[in-house]
Amino acid sequence: MLPDTTLLDALTQRGVLINVSVRYWRACKKLNPEDLGLSRGQVDDRLISLGHKRLVPKESLQQLALFEGRAHALVEENTFPFLGGIAHYLPNAKLAEVNGKLKTIREDFQMEQEEFLEQYSDLRDAALNEWRTVAHGLVDDPARLLAVIDSAFPSAERMPRYFSFDVRTFQIAVPDVPQxxxxxxxxxxxxxxxxxxxxxxxxxxxxxxxxxxxxxxxxxxxxxxxxxxxxxxxxxxxxxxxxxxxxxxxxxxxxxxxxxxxxxxxxxxxxxxxxxxxxxxxxxxxxxxxxxxxxxxxxxxxxxxxxxxxxxxxxxxxxxxxxxxxxxxxxxxxx
Incomplete structure (x- = not known):
């Protein structure tokens, strides 16, 4: 059996760890009984699940979800899960190819992000109008539900912080002893x-x-x-x-x-x-x-x-x- 660190050294020489994190506004709101003008005692959790409801139409975020899926699929196809999946091991021979493709996906993601942000105010207004129509036929107190839905929409100024496309490559090392x-x-x-x-x-x-x-x-x-x-x-x-x-x-x-x-x-x-x-x-x-x-x-x-x-x-x-x-x-x- 080789000393413990030799395999770690060899892995470090032959590849890197990579982690891809893609975030975007999910446009979902978990409704509570109170949002519908009900008490918690009136809702049987065993039978009724209010769950997460979409704030905007699914197609509004479809392209962003597509780019997220492509990024993760690319990593899955060209790497090996490492240490229980906390990161993925990317061999050196695949490094340039994967980085290049991730760069392209990130650029596409950012273009779609910019387009979404430009349309966000109009999209928000249109979605609230749809919710206003639905709310009147859904609950006895539509104003309460509409207030909850309205508060779930971030302001246009805060919206960019909900988006990111981060690629991190790193190597592992054992803890050091303090000086x-x-x-x-x-x-x-x-x-x-x-x-x-x-x-x-x-x-x-x-x-x-x-x-x-x-x-x-x-x-x-x-x-x-x-x-x-x-x-x-x-x-x-x-x-x-x-x-x-x-x-x-x-x-x-x-x-x-x-x-x-x-x-x-x-x-x-x-x-x-x-x-x-x-x-x-x-x-x-x-x-x-x-x-x-x-x-x-x-x-x-x-x-x-x-x-x-x-x-x-x-x-x-x-x-x-x-x-x-x-x-x-x-x-x-x-x-």
Whole structure:
């Protein structure tokens, strides 16, 4: 077993942690019984849920929601969840691509944000008019409900603070021990000892987490390989033919695998390289025109699927140890 910090060092060299936070005004208001002129005793929580109600039509925020979804989908597709999902690990090979695409999405988001803010006053007035019509047919005291709805709309001046599109990249490190000269002499040794123990415990936990993380990442990519092969085989069997779109999925996956393969899983990469050389030298038309070639494709995908599935379940401790040897940083805790 490698020292705890070597895996952390290797991960630091091969990628970064990334976190994307997208915020925009959700335009929702949770109604209470009092808002409808009712007492809480008149509403049975087991049967009635007032819930969150939209203040403006859904389509008003649809584009902002779309850009938020694209940003998170991009991160999910090109990273691995790290430490329970508090951030995502982004391999260096994907860094420029992901940052570039996130920049484009952020620019689109900000343009949509500006358009929304320009229209906000008119949108607010139109929404309140709609609520005024609805309120008269909904409750006995529409003025009370309208006052609640009206107060839920931020002023135009405050609205920009509800929007942000933040991308943060960072690296992890174990806690450091405080400098002795910054601590009161009376508590110096006691506090240093407490911090030392905390740092050592954090190092052990991070080391264990890194071990599990690298193992899971390797297994995940192998499982994805098996899944892709299964889906391609199902498509070929279902259509009784071979389409270029199906072959292109494999081409893109092999390239994607290579970029995400920060742990240097050479065994799986060799399997994919072999498939590229043996199965992707023909076009879909050539496979359709030859029963023999099509059988070779099916056999090759079946072999790769079974091999990848077995490899996903195999012990990869040796691979993880080999990856950890890339680590060079040393953590020194003050005595």
């Amino acid at each position: 002795a000269q910054l601590i009161d002499i009376a508590t110096q040794q006691e506090l240093i000892e407490v911090r030392r123990q905390a740092a050592e415990e954090a190092r052990r936990e991070i080391g264990q987490s890194c071990q599990e993380f690298v193992t899971d990442c390797v297994a995940t990519l192998r499982e994805q390989t098996a899944t892709l092969c299964s889906e391609m085989l199902q498509t070929i069997d279902g259509t009784k033919s071979v389409h270029q779109k199906t072959l292109n999925r494999l081409v893109r996956f092999i390239d994607h695998f290579r970029e995400l393969n920060f742990a240097q899983d050479s065994e799986m990469e060799e399997q994919l390289d072999r498939v590229r050389k043996e199965l992707l030298v023909r076009t879909a038309g050539e496979y359709r025109d030859s029963d023999f070639a099509r059988a070779q494709l099916v056999n090759g995908l079946t072999t790769l699927r079974d091999r990848a599935s077995d490899m996903a379940k195999a012990d990869i401790a040796q691979l993880v140890d080999g990856f950890g040897k890339l680590g060079t940083r040393k953590f020194a805790l003050a005595a």
